[in-house]
Amino acid sequence: MNTLSLSPLFRRSIGFDRLNDLFETAMKSDAPSYPPYNVEKHGDNDYRIVVAASGFDERELEVNVENRLLTISGAKEQKEEASQVNYLHQGIAQRSFKLSFRLDEQIEVQGARFENGLLKVDLLRIVPEAQRPRQIAINGRTSQSLEHQGEAQRETSAVSVA
Incomplete structure (x- = not known):
């Protein structure tokens, strides 16, 4: 029995009500699992994306918005001393990543901060007076x-x- 999961719809879009775009996004199989992240709703118009970016430095992270697409990326700087280390177990991922979130027209990025290994991106829905x-x-x-x-x-x- 096949079941249809709608969870990709909700975790990849913020403030979106357009079903066609949501279904297109859900049908793509490129949903990343690294790094883990949360999409939080704080009130009627406040949202926050929290990305677990442990092991990254603030300089290695980027947050960009272009054409209503929020992109959060991280790239580890290669150090010469890291190549000399022999790992007995390497459980901390140190690979680059790129997360993308399609934003509704009314969602604006208010700011981002990095604290305790978590990158927090604050979003705000600005509803025009007419709506x-x-x-x-x-x-x-x-x-x-x-x-x-x-x-x-x-x-x-x-x-x-x-």
Whole structure:
């Protein structure tokens, strides 16, 4: 029995609602497993990508945005002394990597910081005023009059409690 996993849709896109692009991305088999990363949502419009970049120095990491494609890459500097080391067990990967995330038009990269071996990239969804939820007036009442009505109710309830 074949099952369809939708998890590639959610971990490779942030703030995306376009199904065609999501399905195209999910059908590609180039989803990297190194380095491990998290995509976190902190509130309605705040996102964060956390990449486990242990063993990398801040100078060896790059974060770029081009044509709504966020690319996080790391390249280890080759040291001469590393070639002289004989590993009995090498469990810490020291290879280069490149992660790419397609961003929605409303998602902007706010900044990146590297601390304790984790690269954290903060993202923010900026919703234009025209697309924000708003209250529609009924029977000619303006939203301003609705706000005043709510304030009057609060004042009345405050007076009745006192």
